[in-house]
Amino acid sequence: MHRILSVIALAGLLAFPTLAAAQELALKRVMLSSGGLGYFEYEATIEGDATLKLTVGLQQVDDVLKSLVVYDDKGGVGGLSLPGREPLAQAFKDLPFDQESLGSPAHLLSTLKGAQVTVGGSRSMTGRIVSVQEETVALGDGKATTARTRVTLLTDRGLQQFILEDAENLQFADASLRDKVGQALLAIQTNRAKEARTLDLAMRGEGRRTVRVAYIVEVPVWKASYRLTLGADPTAPRSGLQGWATVENLSGQDWKNVELTLVSGRPVAFRQALYNAYYVVRPEVPIEVAGRLMPGVDRGGVDAARQRAKEVPPPPPAPATAPMQNRRYQSETAAAGRAPAEIAAAADQVEATDAATQVVFKFPRAVTVDNGRTLSIPIIDRQVPAIRLALYQADAASRNPLAAIRLTNDGDTGLPPGIITLYERDRAGAVAYVGDARLSAFPIGETRLLAYALDEKIVVEREAAQTDRLATGTIAKGALQVSRIARQTTTYRVKGPAKEPRQLVVVQRRLPGWTLVNPDAKGVELSEGNYRIPFQLPGGDKTQVFEVVQEQTQHQQLRLLDASADQIRIYVDAREFDARTREALTRVLQLQATVADAQRRLTQADQERQQIVQEQSRLRDNLARVPANSDLQRRYLATLDRQESELEAIAKRRAEADKAVEAAREALRSYVAQLG
Numbered sequence: 001m002h003r004i005l006s007v008i009a010l011a012g013l014l015a016f017p018t019l020a021a022a023q024e025l026a027l028k029r030v031m032l033s034s035g036g037l038g039y040f041e042y043e044a045t046i047e048g049d050a051t052l053k054l055t056v057g058l059q060q061v062d063d064v065l066k067s068l069v070v071y072d073d074k075g076g077v078g079g080l081s082l083p084g085r086e087p088l089a090q091a092f093k094d095l096p097f098d099q100e101s102l103g104s105p106a107h108l109l110s111t112l113k114g115a116q117v118t119v120g121g122s123r124s125m126t127g128r129i130v131s132v133q134e135e136t137v138a139l140g141d142g143k144a145t146t147a148r149t150r151v152t153l154l155t156d157r158g159l160q161q162f163i164l165e166d167a168e169n170l171q172f173a174d175a176s177l178r179d180k181v182g183q184a185l186l187a188i189q190t191n192r193a194k195e196a197r198t199l200d201l202a203m204r205g206e207g208r209r210t211v212r213v214a215y216i217v218e219v220p221v222w223k224a225s226y227r228l229t230l231g232a233d234p235t236a237p238r239s240g241l242q243g244w245a246t247v248e249n250l251s252g253q254d255w256k257n258v259e260l261t262l263v264s265g266r267p268v269a270f271r272q273a274l275y276n277a278y279y280v281v282r283p284e285v286p287i288e289v290a291g292r293l294m295p296g297v298d299r300g301g302v303d304a305a306r307q308r309a310k311e312v313p314p315p316p317p318a319p320a321t322a323p324m325q326n327r328r329y330q331s332e333t334a335a336a337g338r339a340p341a342e343i344a345a346a347a348d349q350v351e352a353t354d355a356a357t358q359v360v361f362k363f364p365r366a367v368t369v370d371n372g373r374t375l376s377i378p379i380i381d382r383q384v385p386a387i388r389l390a391l392y393q394a395d396a397a398s399r400n401p402l403a404a405i406r407l408t409n410d411g412d413t414g415l416p417p418g419i420i421t422l423y424e425r426d427r428a429g430a431v432a433y434v435g436d437a438r439l440s441a442f443p444i445g446e447t448r449l450l451a452y453a454l455d456e457k458i459v460v461e462r463e464a465a466q467t468d469r470l471a472t473g474t475i476a477k478g479a480l481q482v483s484r485i486a487r488q489t490t491t492y493r494v495k496g497p498a499k500e501p502r503q504l505v506v507v508q509r510r511l512p513g514w515t516l517v518n519p520d521a522k523g524v525e526l527s528e529g530n531y532r533i534p535f536q537l538p539g540g541d542k543t544q545v546f547e548v549v550q551e552q553t554q555h556q557q558l559r560l561l562d563a564s565a566d567q568i569r570i571y572v573d574a575r576e577f578d579a580r581t582r583e584a585l586t587r588v589l590q591l592q593a594t595v596a597d598a599q600r601r602l603t604q605a606d607q608e609r610q611q612i613v614q615e616q617s618r619l620r621d622n623l624a625r626v627p628a629n630s631d632l633q634r635r636y637l638a639t640l641d642r643q644e645s646e647l648e649a650i651a652k653r654r655a656e657a658d659k660a661v662e663a664a665r666e667a668l669r670s671y672v673a674q675l676g
Contacts, residue, residue: 025042025043025044025052025053025054025213026042026043026044027040027041027042027253027255027256027258028041028042028043028212028258028259029041029214029258029259029260029261030255030258030259030260030261031260031261031262031263032219032222032247032260032261032262032263033222033263033264033265033267033358034221034222034224034262034263034264034265034266034416035221035265035266035267035269036218036219036220036221036269037216037217037218037219037267037269038216038217038218038219038251039214039215039216040214040215040216040217040251041212041213041214042054042212042213042214043210043211043212043213044210044211044213045208045209045210045211046203046205046208046209046211047207047208047209048205048206048207049078049202049203049204049205050203051200051201051202051203052200052201052203052211052213053198053199053200053201054198054199054201054213055196055197055198055199056196056197056199056215056217057196057197057252058196058197060217060218061082061197061274061275062271062272062273062274062275063215063216063217063218063271064199064215064217065274065275066216066270066271066272066274067215067216067217068080068199068213068214068215069213069214069215070201070203070211070212070213070214071211071212071213071214072203072205072209072211072212073209074205074206074207074209075203075204075205075206075209075211076203076204076205077201077202077203077204078202078203078204079201079202080199080200080201080202081199081200081202082197082198082199082200083197083198084277092184092187095180095183095184096111096112096177096180097111097112097184098111099184099188102181102184102185102188105149105164105170106132106134106149106164108181109129109132109151109164110132112129112172112177113129113130113131113132114128114129115128115129115172115173115174115177116128116172116173116174117129117153117170117171117172117173118170118171118173119153119162119167119169119170120167120168120169120170120171121162121166121167121168121169122166122168123162125153125155125160125162126153126155126173127153127154127155127156127160128153128154129151129152129153130152130153130154130159131151131152132149132150132151132152132164133149133150133151133152134147134148134149135147135148135149135150136148148163148164148165149163149164149165150162150163150164151163151164201213217251218271219250219251220248220250222245222246222247222248222262223245223246223418224243224244224245224246224264224379224415224416224417224418225243225244225246225418225419225420225421226241226242226243226244226380226415226418226419226420226421226439227241227242227243227244227420227421227422227423228240228241228242228384228386228405228407228420228421228422228423228450229242229422229423229424229425229431230386230388230405230422230423230424230425230434231425232424232425232426232427232429234388234500237385237386237387238383238384238385238386239383239384239386239405240381240382240383240384241380241381241382241383241384241386241407242378242380242381243378243379243380243381243415243418244376244377244378244379245262245361245376245377245378245379246374246375246376247260247262247369247374247375247376247377248373248374248375249369249370249371249372249373249374249375250371250372251371252371253371254368254369254370254371255367255368255369255370255371256368257366257367257368258366258367258368259362259363259366259367260362260363260366260367260377261360261361261362261363262360262361262363262379263358263359263360263361264358264359264360264361264414264415264416264441265355265357265358265359266357267357267358350362350363350364350378350379350380351363351364352379352380352412352413353413354412354413354414354444359413359414359415359416361379363377380411380415382411384407384408384409384410384411385407385408385410386405386406386407386408387405387406387503388403388404388405388406388503389404389405389406389449389502389503389504389505390402390403390404390455390458390502390503390504390505390537391403391404391449391451391505391507392460392492392504392505392506392507393451393507394462394507396451397454398460398462399459399460400454400455400456400458400459400460401455401458401460401504402451402452402453402454402455403434403435403451403452403453403454403455404437404449404450404451404452404505405422405437405449405450405452406447406448406449406450407439407442407447407448407449407450408445408446408447409442409443409444409445409446409447409448410445411444412444413444414441414442414443414444415439415441415442416441416442417438417439417440417441417442418439419436419437419438419439420436420437420438420439420450420452421433421436422434422435422436422437422450422452434452434453435452435453436452437450437451437452438450449505449532457496457497457498458494458495458496458497458502458504458537459494459495460492460493460494461492461493461494462490462491462492462493463490463491463493464488464489464490464491465488465489465491466486466487466488466489467486467487467489468484468485468486468487469484469485469487469576470482470483470484470485470571470574470576470577471483471484471485471553471576472576472577473571473574473576473577473581474581475560475581475584475585475675476675478559478560478561478672478673478675479557479558479559479560480557480558480560480563480568480571480581480585481555481556481557482555482556482557482558482571483553483554483555483556484553484554484555484556485551485552485553485554486514486551486552486553486554487549487550487551488511488514488549488550488551489547489548489549490508490547490548490549491545491546491547492506492535492545492546492547492548493543493544493545494535494537494543494544494545494546495541495542495543495544496537496538496539496540496544497537497539498539498540498541499539500539501536501537501538501539502536502537502539503534503535503536503537504534504535504536504537505532505533505534505535506531506532506533506534506535506546506548507527507530507531507532508530508531508533508548509529509530509531510526510529510530510531510550511550511552513552514550514551514552515550515551515552516531516548516549516550517549517550517551518547518548518549519533519546519547519548531548533548560588560672560675561668561669561672565589565592565593565596568585568588568589568592569589571585572585572586572589584675587671588668588671588672591664591667591668591671592668594664594667594668595661595664595665595668597664598657598660598661598663598664599661601653601657601660602654602657602658602660602661604657605650605653605654605657606654608650609647609650609651609654612643612646612647612650613647615643616640616643619636619639619640620640622636623636623637
């Protein structure tokens with residue numbers, strides 16, 4: 001039984017093009033940045049016009065298109081070309097079938113109904129595809145079944161059928177259709193297997209010359225780590241510092257005898273998908289027909305000469321010197337498996353340069369690192385100023401300070417951030433591990449406090465309290481200006497080591513807007529919103545007491561005309577105020593009392609009048625119900641007459657009281673206005 005084993009057989013004999021071997025440039029220099037970027041520079045010797053081939057990973061194409069630079073002192077670049085990305089969706093865009101149709105011969109034939117095919121085998125026939133049907137048939141034993149595909153063709157002899165799995169071969173009669181099937185299969189194979197792109201660089205020039213090609217792509221971040229060895233003498237001013245750089249080669253190619261440079265910095269870097277195809281969405285406008293006008297919208301205008309002057313760009317800056325372009329390169333070649341002793345010997349020769357925004361470490365010998373391997377190289381080995389101390393951070397440890405080192409960078413270059421492993425020698429010369437610390441970026445001339453362990457020989461008790469007191473008070477423009485001093489006191493009770501002195505540095509949170517008044521600010525450091533306050537522990541079991549005091553002056557204003565007597569009475573006896581201010585406040589209280597007394601008389605008159613008015617309302621209501629000329633009527637009328645006389649007297653007293661209130665208030669206003 002003849003079976004069609006793959007979709008490829010449906011396409012007949014297809015010619016698949018093969019990729020030409022890429023003539024790659026030689027990698028000469030690698031510069032790795034702690035920002036996660038790598039600079040790769042290649043060299044080639046060419047003569048006259050030439051085409052250089054550079055193969056890069058598919059995921060690197062965007063970065064290469066963004067950053068590729070070519071240096072040819074005796075020629076120029078004619079252009080760069082590379083195969084398009086060609087996603088499968090684009091490859092199938094103009095084909096009469098989709099990718100799913102190539103999942104099986106039956107799916108493909110079903111999609112291409114109407115196409116003319118020729119079937120070879122025991123039943124050869126030629127015709128157009130009418131239908132493709134799946135069916136299940138029983139095998140000889142009657143128990144098992146199998147799936148078969150029945151294809152119906154329209155031939156010269158009418159409708160004929162054949163079993164697809166029994167056909168020896170099947171050929172599309174249309175040559176263009178065979179080509180399309182072949183193209184689709186090639187696109188699937190290429191999309192799956194091709195993870196690299198070969199760039200063709202056309203060089204134009206004359207004579208024999210060296211051309212350099214460089215680009216920047218994403219790489220693993222190189223890491224710095226340090227080892228600090230403390231001496232046996234705790235008062236020794238310097239300690240040995242070693243720095244190592246860990247580098248991974250995950251570039252997809254071996255680095256053979258390359259010049260390696262490490263850069264520590266934080267450059268601004270972007271990524272852009274330049275290898276993807278983008279289309280601009282255009283607005284759709286209606287078809288213009290007779291009788292319809294659609295003029296453009298006028299947005300105004302400016303003088304053409306003036307606008308042109310604005311649009312003329314400034315002259316471009318002079319081209320910057322290319323990285324490594326004018327260097328004199330060394331030609332020393334190192335073996336791939338150099339011994340560790342040889343690598344360590346090179347540490348003294350590492351050329352470190354402190355640039356404006358980064359630190360550059362250039363290795364004097366060529367380096368070989370196979371793809372997928374890691375290399376660790378020394379970058380610093382020297383004595384540095386290192387002073388031992390105790391660092392108290394309540395947030396880190398509330399009872400004990402941390403053992404720490406005050407490290408100073410007195411070298412010629414900054415140091416990149418990294419982990420520091422600390423060792424300590426005893427008097428016999430033995431070395432012991434004591435802890436780890438974290439080092440941030442370390443510019444020249446700066447110091448760092450590196451905490452590496454808990455110092456249990458020192459015990460700290462901490463207590464905080466806050467008080468508030470009056471400071472000064474003055475009267476100006478009718479208002480009492482009051483100054484108060486808020487004070488926060490943090491008391492530290494420290495029991496130091498019994499037999500050795502210590503320097504203790506206390507980290508105290510700095511209150512925004514407050515001033516440190518104790519201890520003296522001399523010798524105190526500020527770091528990230530905290531004070532670093534040094535105290536000396538002379539040694540012994542005696543408990544030392546230190547106070548850290550911060551103060552803030554707070555200002556309040558009290559308008560005397562609006563203030564109540566109770567508010568003013570608080571400050572009358574304040575000894576922080578001068579006698580003149582206290583006397584003025586006392587006088588204000590007296591005038592306020594006069595106003596209050598006059599206001600009470602006015603209020604009393606209003607209340608008496610209100611009572612009589614209410615009583616008269618009751619009497620008038622009763623008068624409407626009693627008989628005329630009765631004794632009760634005469635009694636009510638006599639009472640109303642008497643109350644009217646009382647109302648007249650009350651009105652007179654109220655008028656006098658009202659005048660008294662206004663006079664008292666005016667006296668208060670006049671007095672307050674002349675104060676200050």
